[in-house]
Amino acid sequence: MRHNPVFDLTDPDxxxxxxxxxxxxxxxxxxxxxxxxxxxxxxVDDTRDELAIVSHVGRPDERLHEWGEHEVLVIIQGPHGYISPGWYDPSPAVPTWNFVTAHLYGVPEMLPTDENLRVLEQLVDHFEDPMPEPRRMRGTLENSAYADRISAGTVGFRLPVTRFTAKLKMSQNRDEATQRRIVSELEGSGPYASPELAREVRLANPEVFGA
Structure with a gap:
């Protein structure tokens, strides 16, 4: 990513x-x-103090990626969207794109079968928890047997993040009035409205919108 200190995101949290x-x-x-x-x-692997992620790949992706033989790049893309020059002042301006993204680097470690199952359960629980009637990977004996069969086709991994580069471009270089107009448009009903992006602009500019 292009180096621009104004938008650098360096906080692991x-x-x-x-x-x-x-x-x-x-x-x-x-x-x-x-x-x-x-x-x-x-x-995020909460069992580690240092930044690390866990997941799985479906076979044979671990061979296609030559898992464990070299560094890989993992890209995380957060809220992003078009920012119209019409949201600035009347002086000449060009459009831009607000975004937050991180590039994580490291060498994946393949997990043993029991830990892969644990990570698969964590993934399922993470996404099922908000459901009104969460389905658990091992909620019943039938589910448990099915999960064991399906998991055999996956390879779990942990990626200790040895370095990362990240950018948070949320109109930090604009004056307060412009930032407020941008948030107002993003929270509105126009073609580029995005409440998620508006939230990120607010969080990135606490001196304007509060902590």
Missing amino acids: EIRRLIGENPWATIVSPTSNGLVASHYPVL
Whole structure:
């Protein structure tokens, strides 16, 4: 990503929040056969003090990615959207795009079968918890047997993040009046309205919108 200190995101806790709220990740590997990309949900590994993520891939993705042989790039994309120059003042302006994204780097560690099952259960629970009647991977004997069969086709992994680069571009370089107009438009009913993006603009500019 282009270096711009105004928009640099360096707080690991904010990266954890970004992953927690936007768990659908793109995994890119520079393999001996060229670039390979896959898409999987990921979770922050809360058992580690350092930043790490866990998930699984479906076989044979672990071989296609040459898992464990080299560093991989995991891309996390948060809320993003078009910002019209009509939301600025009347002087000449060009449109832009607000976004938050993180690039995580590390070498994946493949998990043993029992830990893979635990991570799969965590993934299911994470997404089922908000449901009115959550379905658990091992909620019944029938489910448990089915989960054991399905999990055999997956490979769990942990990615200790050795480094990351992240950008949070949420109109921090605009004056207060412009920031307020942008939030108003994003919270409105226009073609580029986005409450999620408006929330991020608010969070990124606490001196204007409060902590």
